[in-house]
Structure formats: structure tokens, C-alpha cells
Amino acid sequence: MPARMIVLASGEIYHVFNRGVMRLDIFYNAFDYKRFLELIDYYRFANTSVSFSKFRTLPLDQRYTLLKGLRKENILHVDIYAFCLMPNHFHFVLKQISTNGLTVFIGNVLNAYARYLNLKYKRVGPLCQSRFKAVLIESDEQFIHTCRYVHLNPSTGFLVSTPQLYTYKWSSYPQYVGKSIDNSFLNTKELRSFFTNGNSIQTFTEDNADFQKSLAYIKHLQK
DSSP states (O other), X not given: OOOOSSOOOTTOEEEEEEEBGGGOOSOOSHHHHHHHXXXXXXXXXXXXXXXXXXXXXXXXXXXXXHHHHHHHHOOBSEEEEEEEEETTEEEEEEEEOSTTHHHHHHHHHHHHHHHHHHHHHTOOXXXXXXXXXXXXXXXXXXXXXXXXXXXXXXXXXTSSOGGGGGGOTTBSHHHHTTOSOOOTTBOOHHHHTTSSSHHHHHHHHHTTHHHHHHHHHHHHHTO
């Protein structure tokens, strides 16, 4: 496996993304998306005592107690500011908290999800490309524009129209504009600090949608 070109540093924010091997889908239905979200919520913590598969076999009261303890202690690998799950790829904007936390988090989530998918669909082989990409966020401007890029993915990919972007459940965007049940793992304070309210986030995001779509179309033609 080739060495990573950048060192992932604690306290830094990154745009992290990866896609299915050969660009194949990695999510097939709502149950798959929900399992991935559960894995995100569980493996963001640095002090999990059992694997997620083992956690799911515990009695309900034990699972509740374990999760309550993790959330109370709040010892994190990563702090997640934005995400979007697309049929064949995913995006995160997150901060690495613990040493090697980003790599451990992504590795744990993808390994657990691959086992789930392989068992469910009787498939074999790798799920995603060999190494995830991580781009360092170096300024506030880059941060808010990267979050916008991530949130526009369902519109850019023609899964929903831009006015219906808030209906795409597998993204952090609905939560930012007040249209979804909260994802407990999402830290919205950082992005919200640059805007007056959810409406201003919505305007900032959706006013750029057509331009982003045009770039995506040009990129497609150049393949």
C-alpha cells in the first residue's frame, strides 16, 4: 500500500472521502445507510471496549449503559462537522482529536461495514478503494466552502433537486437547516459560528448549486 502523502495531525480539520472499488455502490438501501451511521456514532469514540458486532448482541439495557458512558466521557477519535453518504462514496469534514484517530476511525467503520455488507449480500473482496483521501483544511474560508461542497453532493449527483436538498436523509445538511432528527455524533457549532441561522446556511449552500453541477458535468466529459 502506498505511503500517505500528508501526515494526519491531531487538532487539524480534514475533508475525508473514499469510494467503492471500481466505483461500485456501497449502499443499496436505507438499512445499509443506517448501519453506516450507527458505525460512525459508535467508532468516533476512542474508548469503545467491544466491537460493534459484539455490542449489538448485548442486552438492550447493557447497550444503553455502554453508550451513555461513552457519551458522558466523550473521549473521541474525531469530531465530525459535516458528512454525506452517496450510493458509491462518502464524504466527511472532521477534526482529528486523538493520535492516529482519523485513520483508526475510518478503518474501524469501513472494516465493520464491509463485514456487514459481505455477510448480508454474500459478497467477497474489498469494499472501498485501498486508501481514503484526506485534504487538510487550512482556512475558515476553505472550511465553509468544503462543507458546502459536501452538502451539495446529492444535488450535484442528481439524486435530488436543489430545492429538495434538505430531504436527503444521508447527509448532515438537513440538520443544519432544521429539517431532520439530530445525528448525535454531529458537531454543528463550528459551521454555525460563521452564519446567523439555518436560513443563511441554506442560502449560502444552495446559491452555488448550479455552478457546482456545471463543474461536475465538465469533469464527467473529461473522463
